[in-house]
Amino acid sequence: xxxxDDEKTLQQAGIRVTAVRLLIWREVRQRFTDAFSxxxxxxxxxxxxxxxxxxxxxxxxxxxxxxxxxxxxxxxxYCVCPMADTRHCGGHVHVTCTxxxxxxxxxxxxxxxxxxxxxxxxxxAEYVVKGLCPLCDRHPLSR
Numbered sequence: 001x002x003x004x005d006d007e008k009t010l011q012q013a014g015i016r017v018t019a020v021r022l023l024i025w026r027e028v029r030q031r032f033t034d035a036f037s038x039x040x041x042x043x044x045x046x047x048x049x050x051x052x053x054x055x056x057x058x059x060x061x062x063x064x065x066x067x068x069x070x071x072x073x074x075x076x077x078y079c080v081c082p083m084a085d086t087r088h089c090g091g092h093v094h095v096t097c098t099x100x101x102x103x104x105x106x107x108x109x110x111x112x113x114x115x116x117x118x119x120x121x122x123x124x125a126e127y128v129v130k131g132l133c134p135l136c137d138r139h140p141l142s143r
Contacts, residue, residue, distance in 0.1 A: 013063035020048060024056045028066070028080060035069055035077040035094070035103035071096040071103045071128050079105050091125075097133035104133075 006026050010017050027044050028036070041053050057078055060066040069077040071094060082105070093109040096102070111127040 009065065010063075013060075013065050015059060015063050015065075020052060021056055021059070024048065024053065025060065025065070028060070028078075032080065035071070035079040035105065037075045037077055039075065069094050069103055069105075069128070070126050072130070073101055073103075077103050079103075082107055093127045093129060095129045095131065095133075097136050098130050099132055099136035102133060103128075 006022060006029070007017050010021060010025060015021060024041070024045065028041065031044055032040070038050070038054055038057065041057070042048075042050060045053065057066065061068050061078065065081060066078045067081055069079060071077055073096065091111050093106045093111060095104045095106060111125050114125075116122060
């Protein structure tokens with residue numbers, strides 16, 4: 001049996017390949033070019049139960065195939081890591097539209113270094129810029 005690219009990706013990330021994990025990974029990779037939420041994935045895959053989707057998203061984040069984003073919307077967002085070494089994918093700036101609530105990854109913009117108090121050891125950082133995306137900014141009546 002030969003493995004396709006999606007199966008190889010999951011296997012190389014240390015994820016046991018199952019039909020539902022493969023279905024979810026393919027859908028995420030092919031459908032979402034920007035950040036997405038669990039609710040977005042539920043709409044895309046209505047036959048897969050919410051807990052299975054959540055567990056699989058968690059597994060994909062732990063394997064560094066996705067990164068999670070807290071954009072302040074109250075809904076965790078996820079994005080496919082576009083980098084060859086996905087362990088370093090999370091260290092970039094995100095932009096969230098306050099009108100349509102879409103979140104975008106700025107993979108070429110690293111999180112800036114912030115001076116911290118003496119003895120403070122950072123473990124992770126979120127950097128989200130909020131504003132209006134070009135589409136919402138062009139249509140002021142939609143606000």
